Amino acid sequence: MKIKSQLSTIIQKALKDANIETTDDIVISDATKPEFGDYQFNGVMRLAKQLKRNPREIATDVVKHIDTTTIISKVEVAGPGFINIWLDNNWLANQTTQIVNDKRVGIGSVDTPKRVVVDYSGPNMAKQMHVGHLRSTIIGDTLATLFEFLGDDVIRQNHIGDWGTQFGMLIAYLEEQGADTDQNLKDLEQFYKDAKAYFDKSPEFANKAREYVVKIQQHDPHCLNLWQKFIDISLQHCEEVYDKLGVKLTRDDVRAESFYNPQLPKVIKTLEEKGLLVDSDGAKCVFLDESQPPVIVQKGDGGYLYATTDLAALEFRAKELKANRICYVVDARQSNHFKQIFTIAKKADMVDNSVQLEHIAFGTMMDKSGKPFKTRDGGTVKLIDLLDEAVIRAKETIKQRDSYSDEKELDKVAKAIGIGAVKYADLSISRESNYLFSWDKMLSFDGNTALYMQYAYARIQSIFRKYNKELNGKIVIGDELEHRLAVMILKFEDTLIKASIEATPHTITSYLYDLVTLFMKFYEQNPILKEDVPEDIKISRLLLARLTANIIQKGLNILGIEVVDKI
Ligand code: ARG
Numbered sequence: 001m002k003i004k005s006q007l008s009t010i011i012q013k014a015l016k017d018a019n020i021e022t023t024d025d026i027v028i029s030d031a032t033k034p035e036f037g038d039y040q041f042n043g044v045m046r047l048a049k050q051l052k053r054n055p056r057e058i059a060t061d062v063v064k065h066i067d068t069t070t071i072i073s074k075v076e077v078a079g080p081g082f083i084n085i086w087l088d089n090n091w092l093a094n095q096t097t098q099i100v101n102d103k104r105v106g107i108g109s110v111d112t113p114k115r116v117v118v119d120y121s122g123p124n125m126a127k128q129m130h131v132g133h134l135r136s137t138i139i140g141d142t143l144a145t146l147f148e149f150l151g152d153d154v155i156r157q158n159h160i161g162d163w164g165t166q167f168g169m170l171i172a173y174l175e176e177q178g179a180d181t182d183q184n185l186k187d188l189e190q191f192y193k194d195a196k197a198y199f200d201k202s203p204e205f206a207n208k209a210r211e212y213v214v215k216i217q218q219h220d221p222h223c224l225n226l227w228q229k230f231i232d233i234s235l236q237h238c239e240e241v242y243d244k245l246g247v248k249l250t251r252d253d254v255r256a257e258s259f260y261n262p263q264l265p266k267v268i269k270t271l272e273e274k275g276l277l278v279d280s281d282g283a284k285c286v287f288l289d290e291s292q293p294p295v296i297v298q299k300g301d302g303g304y305l306y307a308t309t310d311l312a313a314l315e316f317r318a319k320e321l322k323a324n325r326i327c328y329v330v331d332a333r334q335s336n337h338f339k340q341i342f343t344i345a346k347k348a349d350m351v352d353n354s355v356q357l358e359h360i361a362f363g364t365m366m367d368k369s370g371k372p373f374k375t376r377d378g379g380t381v382k383l384i385d386l387l388d389e390a391v392i393r394a395k396e397t398i399k400q401r402d403s404y405s406d407e408k409e410l411d412k413v414a415k416a417i418g419i420g421a422v423k424y425a426d427l428s429i430s431r432e433s434n435y436l437f438s439w440d441k442m443l444s445f446d447g448n449t450a451l452y453m454q455y456a457y458a459r460i461q462s463i464f465r466k467y468n469k470e471l472n473g474k475i476v477i478g479d480e481l482e483h484r485l486a487v488m489i490l491k492f493e494d495t496l497i498k499a500s501i502e503a504t505p506h507t508i509t510s511y512l513y514d515l516v517t518l519f520m521k522f523y524e525q526n527p528i529l530k531e532d533v534p535e536d537i538k539i540s541r542l543l544l545a546r547l548t549a550n551i552i553q554k555g556l557n558i559l560g561i562e563v564v565d566k567i
Helices: 003-017 044-051 055-065 089-099 131-149 166-177 188-201 203-217 221-245 257-273 306-320 332-347 383-399 407-427 450-467 480-490 492-502 505-525 535-558
Strands: 028-030 039-041 072-078 082-087 115-119 153-157 277-280 283-286 295-298 325-331 356-362
Touching: 003 028, 003 039, 003 055, 003 082, 003 492, 044 055, 055 072, 055 082, 082 089, 089 480, 089 535, 115 131, 131 153, 131 221, 131 325, 131 356, 131 383, 131 407, 131 492, 131 505, 131 535, 153 306, 166 188, 166 203, 166 221, 188 203, 203 221, 221 383, 221 407, 257 277, 257 283, 257 295, 257 306, 295 306, 295 332, 306 325, 306 332, 325 332, 332 356, 383 407, 407 450, 407 505, 450 505, 450 535, 480 492, 480 505, 480 535, 492 505, 492 535, 505 535
Parallel strands: 115 153, 115 325, 325 356
Antiparallel strands: 028 039, 039 082, 072 082, 277 283, 283 295
16 A cells, blocks of 8 residues: 555645645655654645745644545644644555455555666675675565565676686686586685685796686687686585575576676777777776776776776666666675766766666674674685574574474474574665674564564464464454554555665565564454454454564565464
């Protein structure tokens, strides 16, 4: 239910009927406290200034013209000219009853669907995927799922780093190591270190490595073959992680840096034609702003850079993939890079001005002491180990509860909880903040955690295991808590829309937390299955419980987190 836009239409009409002319957007806010109603319109103060009139007077006038026969039951002027709005209980009851059996819990599509490219994960093939890539993968996958659910046409792009001089050294070393490629590349981090050590020690090897860099670039079949093998195995490592995470990225979504190689000379030519290119000590540069170093797009030796590839990718996404919105889910430390390539691409007409370009930046993952996340001995934490540990810890957390029929069920629940905990912890903070990684916090039954939501869901399922009858009837709003719960349920759509516009998964987690907290209060105060509860009230409360569970499930599902029936 797009409640805010409906309320905005009603207010707009009231303003017109009260002869108040305005071109302002009518912005409806959530009420800050239950005593201020469900929603508020706070735009009168601004209007009063424009019209040089008393705000309370205007508000009183507008209130008289607000339609209170459909969705609104009551309006009130408060303070200097706020308008508080209460939704009607009958309307709430009807709307909520209608969506109990709807698979989309009443959520429609966005008004103007877009073609959206979401660039996420983007691991580097020369190295093991580490926790740094975790955030991009988790946030990106959630955004892609969210956009898709709301009706956008989503194209996932995994911009993997598969090109660069280091590959000469790596494939030369792969050849040195001989036959068992899989075994050799088991630990990419170690392989890289060994190759580098050998490179530094042996001048012959260093020469061969340099020779191989040139040879791959010249498409020498033997070297390309080795390179392809290397990328393949490296990607398999990543896919293991995607699989554990339940992330939807596939090989079809991979469009690697190397894919853009043939386009790079054209990028330089375009920039040249647009008069944006400056020669600086042999390197080709674009100067954007006096106070900043230039963006180098081609080195003196002819080599291209990360920025050049990104310009080619940007043009490809806008022109070939025909995207209207392009989201880059990449570490905040690359902010400057994206600012620069967005500006250059627009200046050079490589993308149309109407295309929305967004760097969806996120902060660094920190440990409890506030330092970047490392293993005990100071190495980078491997993602796969971290995810396995999450599942083991989740198992410990729930094992004592002893309500599982067999080990298989326990494993399934532990997986949903462990992986869910890691994802939720990441998604629930405002993404640009640095992220403090804490097992205890993320695996807690209380607070804004996945487990809190999953537990609430499981509790509701247990009510239905006890009731176990067909639910026929309708929702009736019996008290203040039920009123607030129904409003909250119907706020789900506005929440998803906001999360999609702002690309903020934490908007969804905050909502789920508020929903579940409210439901728990309702559940404590309004007994459902007690014998003395009249049947129609029982049914109404059961329907509210079912709807809450459906929303928890849908919400977690968008976040890529599974629910379980029993915890
Ligand atoms: N491989 C890059 C890194 O690990 C991330 C790629 C992000 N995407 C892009 N189009 N630049 O830093």
